Amino acid sequence: MDITEQIEAYLLDEMSAEEAAAFERLRASDPDLDQKVVLHEQFIKQMKDYGEHRKLISEMNAIHSSLDVESIREEVIPFGLKVRTMWRKYRVNGAVAASVALMAVFTTLFSTGYFNKATSIRSDYNALRREWSRDINTKVKRSQNEILQNINATTKEPSAPSLFGGTGFALNTEGYIVTNYHVVKGADSIYIEDNDGKSFKTTTVYVHPSYDIAVLKVTDPSFKLPKSLPYSFKKSGADLGLDVYTLGYPKDDITYTRGYLSSKSGYAGDTLAYQVDISVNGGNSGGPLLDSKGNVVGVVNAKQDRTDGASFAIKSAYLLEAIDAIPKDSLGRKVSVNTKNTLASLNRGEQIKKIGNYIYMVKVY
Amino acid sequence: MIKRSEPADNEVILGILNGSKGILEEIYKAYFPMILQLVVMNNGNDDDAKDVFQESVIVLYDKVKKGDFVLNSKLKTFLYSVCRRLWLKRLAQKSRNTGNITDFEDVLTVEDDIERHEEKDRQFTMMESALGRLGEPCKTIIEDYYINNRSMQEICEKFGYTNADNAKNQKYKCLQRLKKLFFQG
Numbered sequence: 001m002d003i004t005e006q007i008e009a010y011l012l013d014e015m016s017a018e019e020a021a022a023f024e025r026l027r028a029s030d031p032d033l034d035q036k037v038v039l040h041e042q043f044i045k046q047m048k049d050y051g052e053h054r055k056l057i058s059e060m061n062a063i064h065s066s067l068d069v070e071s072i073r074e075e076v077i078p079f080g081l082k083v084r085t086m087w088r089k090y091r092v093n094g095a096v097a098a099s100v101a102l103m104a105v106f107t108t109l110f111s112t113g114y115f116n117k118a119t120s121i122r123s124d125y126n127a128l129r130r131e132w133s134r135d136i137n138t139k140v141k142r143s144q145n146e147i148l149q150n151i152n153a154t155t156k157e158p159s160a161p162s163l164f165g166g167t168g169f170a171l172n173t174e175g176y177i178v179t180n181y182h183v184v185k186g187a188d189s190i191y192i193e194d195n196d197g198k199s200f201k202t203t204t205v206y207v208h209p210s211y212d213i214a215v216l217k218v219t220d221p222s223f224k225l226p227k228s229l230p231y232s233f234k235k236s237g238a239d240l241g242l243d244v245y246t247l248g249y250p251k252d253d254i255t256y257t258r259g260y261l262s263s264k265s266g267y268a269g270d271t272l273a274y275q276v277d278i279s280v281n282g283g284n285s286g287g288p289l290l291d292s293k294g295n296v297v298g299v300v301n302a303k304q305d306r307t308d309g310a311s312f313a314i315k316s317a318y319l320l321e322a323i324d325a326i327p328k329d330s331l332g333r334k335v336s337v338n339t340k341n342t343l344a345s346l347n348r349g350e351q352i353k354k355i356g357n358y359i360y361m362v363k364v365y
Numbered sequence: 366m367i368k369r370s371e372p373a374d375n376e377v378i379l380g381i382l383n384g385s386k387g388i389l390e391e392i393y394k395a396y397f398p399m400i401l402q403l404v405v406m407n408n409g410n411d412d413d414a415k416d417v418f419q420e421s422v423i424v425l426y427d428k429v430k431k432g433d434f435v436l437n438s439k440l441k442t443f444l445y446s447v448c449r450r451l452w453l454k455r456l457a458q459k460s461r462n463t464g465n466i467t468d469f470e471d472v473l474t475v476e477d478d479i480e481r482h483e484e485k486d487r488q489f490t491m492m493e494s495a496l497g498r499l500g501e502p503c504k505t506i507i508e509d510y511y512i513n514n515r516s517m518q519e520i521c522e523k524f525g526y527t528n529a530d531n532a533k534n535q536k537y538k539c540l541q542r543l544k545k546l547f548f549q550g
Contacts, residue, residue: 056422064415
């Protein structure tokens with residue numbers, strides 16, 4: 001009989017009494033055999049344990065599948081826990097997602113200029129300054145130009161082309177020039193260029209952002225002050241249908257365009273401005289709007305995109321009001337406005353020839 | 366605290382010792398909800414609760430059958446403490462939680478029981494894998510004889526051996542191989 005068989009038979013009580021006694025004697029005298037018996041007994045027990053363990057699990061699984069876990073859960077878990085566990089699990093992700101969304105919204109709004117007050121609602125309102133470059137680094141370039149000028153202080157005129165441009169016209173014989181605020185906004189330096197192509201440096205002496213008016217003064221000593229101005233400024237309002245024209249610099253040469261006054265209110269009912277059916281473009285901003293007798297009735301400043309014949313000009317009454325509002329002490333004395341008109345009897349061509357000398361291209365760096 | 370009808374603790378102990386089938390169901394129904402609550406309220410799901418609870422019942426059975434179960438606390442507290450410890454370990458493995466848990470019951474120290482359980486669990490896994498590698502018909506013969514307590518005669522008929530001695534021989538060979546597999550790991 002094999003030894004394992006003997007051990008097994010002994011352990012399972014399958015031996016006769018004599019056999020068992022003989023085996024026990026042998027076991028007592030042989031430690032090796034004793035060790036084997038113990039190990040075998042352990043192993044059989046392990047197997048039995050394993051079997052019971054498996055049986056227990058399968059019984060429990062049977063019980064578990066007979067339970068309604070769903071209803072137990074509802075019974076033991078307080079109401080609203082699901083939401084709370086979800087919250088606990090996903091609050092970090094949620095917070096990250098929310099901040100990314102906020103960032104995206106504000107970045108988009110910022111980059112599309114939503115926070116830029118002037119254009120916040122006026123999506124199709126196009127201020128008519130001329131842009132040489134729509135480069136995103138405009139500001140940087142501008143300041144670089146400024147640095148360049150400081151280094152080469154002797155250079156009278158910057159060599160690089162100006163970044164923005166508009167039109168300006170003489171207010172009086174003292175070197176004051178009117179243009180639009182939006183033309184000179186954020187400027188490092190402003191030059192005017194006359195009909196002959198000569199440039200003169202100016203400084204901004206006054207701005208009125210809500211009227212979109214800026215008043216410049218020519219500081220260049222070589223600028224020849226005019227002896228008299230041919231046009232005057234109309235103090236009262238103009239009538240609908242009034243035949244008007246403007247001179248400006250939508251390109252490098254002075255350009256004449258004409259039209260008529262089509263409404264007494266401007267963009268979206270703005271009472272500061274007239275609506276004028278006249279074809280003007282970027283660069284016309286700041287140009288004078290004149291009637292047939294040579295009176296300035298307004299300052300061209302904008303047009304409506306995607307709408308035909310809707311350009312806008314600030315009413316001359318508000319121009320005068322803005323000029324009136326210039327603090328006296330900042331300039332030493334009041335800024336006067338030309339009141340004498342010498343154009344009334346002239347035809348359009350002669351008028352333009354005379355006026356042209358007092359219309360300047362405004363170049364903003 | 367969850368109140369529901371619980372079997373008397375000494376009845377449970379007796380039932381386990383007598384191998385009563387009904388008592389397991391009573392334990393399950395009385396205490397599983399408590400463990401479900403514990404696990405689900407602490408980042409677990411239904412299946413986690415099931416696993417943990419069944420393990421704790423195995424620990425209880427093992428302890429009772431070993432004969433050293435002294436009822437110096439409520440059975441409920443014992444099961445709860447085992448489950449709590451097991452669940453904390455799992456959470457640590459999943460690193461979802463650093464050891465804080467929302468408690469619903471009193472807690473006992475059950476470290477020794479858990480360690481013993483883990484040791485046994487390792488052996489069960491080894492046995493399972495050894496049996497798995499043993500192959501047929503050895504696996505069934507061994508299981509029938511040692512685990513399901515079938516007689517050699519039944520096995521002989523089931524496998525169509527000509528006589529019980531042949532079956533017995535086959536069983537010895539199988540047992541030797543199983544031992545080899547088990548101790549080799």
